[in-house]
Amino acid sequence: MSIWEYANPKRFMQTSAWALPWVTGLAVVTLVTGLVWGFFFTPDDYRQGSTVKIIYIHVPAAMMAINAWVMMLVTSLIWLIRRHHVSVLAAKAAAPIGVTMTLIALFTGAIWGQPMWGTWWAWDPRLTSFLILFLFYLGYIALWEAVEDPDTAADLTSVLCLVGSVFAILSRYAVLFWNQGLHQGASLSLDREEHVSDVYAWPLWISMSGFVLLFVALVLIRTRTEIRARRLRALEARERMA
Numbered sequence: 740m741s742i743w744e745y746a747n748p749k750r751f752m753q754t755s756a757w758a759l760p761w762v763t764g765l766a767v768v769t770l771v772t773g774l775v776w777g778f779f780f781t782p783d784d785y786r787q788g789s790t791v792k793i794i795y796i797h798v799p800a801a802m803m804a805i806n807a808w809v810m811m812l813v814t815s816l817i818w819l820i821r822r823h824h825v826s827v828l829a830a831k832a833a834a835p836i837g838v839t840m841t842l843i844a845l846f847t848g849a850i851w852g853q854p855m856w857g858t859w860w861a862w863d864p865r866l867t868s869f870l871i872l873f874l875f876y877l878g879y880i881a882l883w884e885a886v887e888d889p890d891t892a893a894d895l896t897s898v899l900c901l902v903g904s905v906f907a908i909l910s911r912y913a914v915l916f917w918n919q920g921l922h923q924g925a926s927l928s929l930d931r932e933e934h935v936s937d938v939y940a941w942p943l944w945i946s947m948s949g950f951v952l953l954f955v956a957l958v959l960i961r962t963r964t965e966i967r968a969r970r971l972r973a974l975e976a977r978e979r980m981a
Contacts, residue, residue: 759956762959774949799951800847803951804844806954810830824969838876
């Protein structure tokens with residue numbers, strides 16, 4: 740069985756219809772487990788107090804904001820190379836989810852930053868590149884809406900996705916590129932000096948898994964909607980020509 744079989748809309752709809760309830764159920768279980776464990780059953784940090792618990796939303800949201808764009812990059816490349824409509828529709832479906840994750844990350848980061856840094860916002864390299872990534876998300880969504888021809892819109896948004904990928908990389912590795920940034924390093928790291936205590940790490944892993952599964956579920960739902968909308972437009976065009 741080739742992976743390209745799932746580029747067939749009919750095959751994708753059949754497979755996603757089977758997988759969606761399982762993915763959604765697992766997303767709910769892991770999200771509830773991770774967030775309840777993290778917010779209600781972990782101690783306050785000796786330096787950050789209860790503010791540390793925002794990592795159970797901020798870190799997974801920031802991770803998915805970046806990885807959503809990476810997913811869009813891969814599916815956009817598949818469209819540009821192989822012209823598979825399902826792939827570009829999946830990229831289109833992921834964009835509003837990614838921009839929401841970016842907003843959550845920026846908002847929760849501001850909540851954490853005010854007591855820790857004494858300000859709601861700082862032009863830190865990672866924060867700035869994250870803000871630019873947010874603007875690229877908005878531009879990507881707006882470009883889809885502005886171009887009437889679907890294939891032309893797919894081509895232009897795919898190119899925009901390639902350009903925006905630079906800022907997705909900067910968002911992920913800005914702390915490594917610019918050591919003078921205020922933003923701390925990765926919460927989960929092989930470096931024991933940076934890695935958070937296990938009492939926080941385990942619920943964080945579960946929360947991150949929940950966000951990943953939630954993202955997959957939402958992308959499947961939105962991609963299925965995009966396929967149905969495309970079919971409907973094709974039927975309407977045939978009726979007008981008849």
